[in-house]
Amino acid sequence: MLQKRVLPVLLINNRDLVKSINFKDYNYLGDPINAVKIFNEMMSDELFIYDITKTSSDKPNFDYLAEIVSEAFMPIGYGGGVRSLTQMEKLFRIGIEKVSLNSALKNSLSLLNEASKDFGTQSIVCTIDVQFINDTYYSVIDNEFTELETFLNKLNQVEVGEIILNCIHKDGLMSGYDINLLRNVLNLTHVPITLCGGAGSLADIKEAALNGAHGIAAGSLFVYWGDEKGILINYPHHKINQLFDQQ
Amino acid sequence: MVAIIDYGMGNLHSIHNMIKNIGEESIISNLPSEIELCDKIILPGVGAFDRAVNQLHQLQLWDFLNDQALIQKKPILGICLGMQLISKKSEEGNLNGFGWIEATTKKFTFDKNFLIPHMGWNSVIFNPNHSSQFPETQNLDTKKFYFVHSYFVECENKENILCSTKYGNEFTSGIIKDNIYGLQFHPEKSHFYGKHIFKDFINS
Numbered sequence: 001m002l003q004k005r006v007l008p009v010l011l012i013n014n015r016d017l018v019k020s021i022n023f024k025d026y027n028y029l030g031d032p033i034n035a036v037k038i039f040n041e042m043m044s045d046e047l048f049i050y051d052i053t054k055t056s057s058d059k060p061n062f063d064y065l066a067e068i069v070s071e072a073f074m075p076i077g078y079g080g081g082v083r084s085l086t087q088m089e090k091l092f093r094i095g096i097e098k099v100s101l102n103s104a105l106k107n108s109l110s111l112l113n114e115a116s117k118d119f120g121t122q123s124i125v126c127t128i129d130v131q132f133i134n135d136t137y138y139s140v141i142d143n144e145f146t147e148l149e150t151f152l153n154k155l156n157q158v159e160v161g162e163i164i165l166n167c168i169h170k171d172g173l174m175s176g177y178d179i180n181l182l183r184n185v186l187n188l189t190h191v192p193i194t195l196c197g198g199a200g201s202l203a204d205i206k207e208a209a210l211n212g213a214h215g216i217a218a219g220s221l222f223v224y225w226g227d228e229k230g231i232l233i234n235y236p237h238h239k240i241n242q243l244f245d246q247q
Numbered sequence: 248m249v250a251i252i253d254y255g256m257g258n259l260h261s262i263h264n265m266i267k268n269i270g271e272e273s274i275i276s277n278l279p280s281e282i283e284l285c286d287k288i289i290l291p292g293v294g295a296f297d298r299a300v301n302q303l304h305q306l307q308l309w310d311f312l313n314d315q316a317l318i319q320k321k322p323i324l325g326i327c328l329g330m331q332l333i334s335k336k337s338e339e340g341n342l343n344g345f346g347w348i349e350a351t352t353k354k355f356t357f358d359k360n361f362l363i364p365h366m367g368w369n370s371v372i373f374n375p376n377h378s379s380q381f382p383e384t385q386n387l388d389t390k391k392f393y394f395v396h397s398y399f400v401e402c403e404n405k406e407n408i409l410c411s412t413k414y415g416n417e418f419t420s421g422i423i424k425d426n427i428y429g430l431q432f433h434p435e436k437s438h439f440y441g442k443h444i445f446k447d448f449i450n451s
Contacts, residue, residue, distance in 0.1 A: 002414060003368045003391065043439050045368055070260045073268070073438040075393055092293075095261050097395070097436070122364040122395055161366075192362060241389075 005215040007046040008222040021172030042235035051080030066094040100125040116159035167197030174200030249273035250285035261435040292328030297340035330429030349403040364397040381447040392432035
């Protein structure tokens, strides 16, 4: 049986590992490469890296990513500033397994189709930044809001291997996932869903898995420790495996 | 010294680094003169079957690898597409594979309950007839590895099955014949478990 994937999400800003709350209030955590090495030893299923650095060129930092990937003995997903097939090819060549698109989809989803055709659907991820306002879910791309259902209907017309639902309204709060969102989205698409935003405990991860998430992602849970949120990279591999053994 | 064959199909640095991490040496190369000097060969690969065959021919590696595997009898490990190339042919393409093992590469066909590609961590069960192969790996309590593939290898002779994995049905996730090994999963992306695979292959 294929196992559920439980993956730490790492945010990189100018080569710093950071963590946000509601996509704001970035807290400095340390060195990304060091974090990757620790996640190797802790036997993490997979890592997803988002580079949120705002630069004038706004494109992936290939050399730095190559440095990170060469230290990673697990699958790595990447998102941040990817806008072309050429960039994607470079990312796959340095050993990134999955590339996520977001801003590049602002006006058209066609890049997903082209990318899936060239590199295989399994390596192409669409990250949807989800905001929940007045009982409605929205996909947010560069401050532009589209009703999530409308966005997913369009997404169903193109080829994509995975959707990461990145919940802005849950980010960093550690108060549990938005399971209602997950259920809604699972009814609207057959694309595998990875849920991200809000995990505060392993019980939250189990809940997301039981409700049909294919991948369960978390930031704070794997970089903070205890009520005071001290910075400590952690990935309780055995406990995570046990979550699913009991299923 | 292990030679990792570089024929432009996917990234090879993680294989190189994992081998370094377990204290062994490897080179990434597409030059027969360099590969010849190594005592083990890894044939990796991600991408389309026919493109891989063409690339190997263009780089003058096809006949060379045939010689290394069949005449020199050098231990050779195909990973993912590299394993599929060891089969005679693939439903993915029209060109012939190496055919070192009597086997065909087929496409998964499932109803919608099983997504294609088979992607993620899954368990591997070794064929009891090959209990002496990959001994460190076989000794582990848990044997799970990272898979990404839409095609799988089907052996004509059961004795060539090294290990199997369940996804929908059971499929062959590892093949073996004399000095030739193929693994469908990615040991280089399977941290702790993958390191054992490389240790075992290097000690084979």
